[in-house]
Amino acid sequence: MRNGMFPLILIFLLGCIAWTAWRFWQILPFSGWGKSLCVSLYILCFLVIFPHFAWGDRMPMWLATATYEAGTSWMIFFVYALLLFALLSLGRLVHLVPASFLKDSAAGSCTVLGILTVLLVCGHLHYRHKYREVIDIQTEKPLDKPLTLVLASDLHAGYHNRAKELSRWVELINAEQPDLVLFGGDLLDGALRPVREGRYDEVFRRIQAPVYACLGNHEFIAGREGAEAFYRQAGIHLLKDSTATACGIRLVGRDDRSNPRRLPLARLAPPDSLFTLLLDHQPYHLEEAEAAGIDFQFSGHTHHGQIWPGNWITDAMYEKAFGPHQCGRTRYYVSSGLGLWGGKFRIGTRSEYLVLHIHN
Numbered sequence: 001m002r003n004g005m006f007p008l009i010l011i012f013l014l015g016c017i018a019w020t021a022w023r024f025w026q027i028l029p030f031s032g033w034g035k036s037l038c039v040s041l042y043i044l045c046f047l048v049i050f051p052h053f054a055w056g057d058r059m060p061m062w063l064a065t066a067t068y069e070a071g072t073s074w075m076i077f078f079v080y081a082l083l084l085f086a087l088l089s090l091g092r093l094v095h096l097v098p099a100s101f102l103k104d105s106a107a108g109s110c111t112v113l114g115i116l117t118v119l120l121v122c123g124h125l126h127y128r129h130k131y132r133e134v135i136d137i138q139t140e141k142p143l144d145k146p147l148t149l150v151l152a153s154d155l156h157a158g159y160h161n162r163a164k165e166l167s168r169w170v171e172l173i174n175a176e177q178p179d180l181v182l183f184g185g186d187l188l189d190g191a192l193r194p195v196r197e198g199r200y201d202e203v204f205r206r207i208q209a210p211v212y213a214c215l216g217n218h219e220f221i222a223g224r225e226g227a228e229a230f231y232r233q234a235g236i237h238l239l240k241d242s243t244a245t246a247c248g249i250r251l252v253g254r255d256d257r258s259n260p261r262r263l264p265l266a267r268l269a270p271p272d273s274l275f276t277l278l279l280d281h282q283p284y285h286l287e288e289a290e291a292a293g294i295d296f297q298f299s300g301h302t303h304h305g306q307i308w309p310g311n312w313i314t315d316a317m318y319e320k321a322f323g324p325h326q327c328g329r330t331r332y333y334v335s336s337g338l339g340l341w342g343g344k345f346r347i348g349t350r351s352e353y354l355v356l357h358i359h360n
């Protein structure tokens with residue numbers, strides 16, 4: 001994105017926020033002070049994210065967590081409030097929605113808030129459910145034995161996905177009795193403080209299989225050196241422009257493309273008689289894996305847009321934004337992520353982990 005576009009995007013965003021706030025003012029059936037209180041609360045939930053990003057690591061943990069969750073959840077509420085008010089305004093223009101429904105209206109207010117509440121409650125429950133995607137691969141390359149791998153990306157452990165939540169995910173992973181566990185980047189969210197103070201490393205050490213991972217862009221946001229130290233403390237083998245052999249297969253892990261000096265894939269994955277699996281967080285230039293003779297690539301990053309209509313945007317941005325894919329003999333899976341950044345809602349997308357069976 002060019003720097004010159006940022007002021008225009010910011011002005012547009014602030015305009016949309018002001019418009020939705022005005023629409024709430026108009027539709028609420030309260031007196032002036034009641035409207036002021038509700039709209040002020042709406043704006044406050046937007047503003048609290050800024051002190052979190054500025055001073056979150058210096059706040060008490062409960063306050064840092066509350067401001068993060070309130071501010072990022074507000075973003076989801078805002079998106080659907082904007083879409084809903086736009087739809088109602090269009091209905092008003094074509095005379096399908098009466099003017100009285102949008103001004104000082106108890107019926108209108110209950111309808112708007114009811115729809116938004118149901119949407120967010122269902123979206124949160126949908127996020128809590130973790131989908132188990134299974135892929136079976138038969139290979140001609142030699143294997144020591146049939147393998148079961150669990151792969152996951154975008155856990156975003158931090159202020160919102162805390163130790164208790166991570167423990168539940170570790171239980172899901174261990175229930176598969178995998179030979180290997182692979183994380184495809186963004187294991188951390190954007191801050192090291194919660195993972196250190198919460199001793200999240202102890203949670204990851206409960207995984208009952210060897211664990212390998214690559215970096216994602218959020219490890220760079222959190223601080224690369226601190227993130228790598230956390231990986232070591234958590235017993236996770238970090239593949240950063242490097243390879244390893246485990247359970248008779250070749251694992252290749254790329255540094256995230258946030259590093260402009262990361263090595264070309266062709267230098268990391270020379271032709272090999274072993275089954276070769278690539279971890280590359282961001283699913284750009286998928287043809288590189290095919291050219292390098294990779295058997296399977298696992299990526300994440302996109303979250304598949306996280307909420308509708310974000311999935312339409314990611315589908316337009318990436319060659320493959322979600323799900324299985326194949327080019328030549330190379331198979332791919334782009335995961336929508338086990339966790340997510342920000343508000344805990346999945347609408348039109350899903351949270352998932354992949355169970356990969358490899359056999360001859």
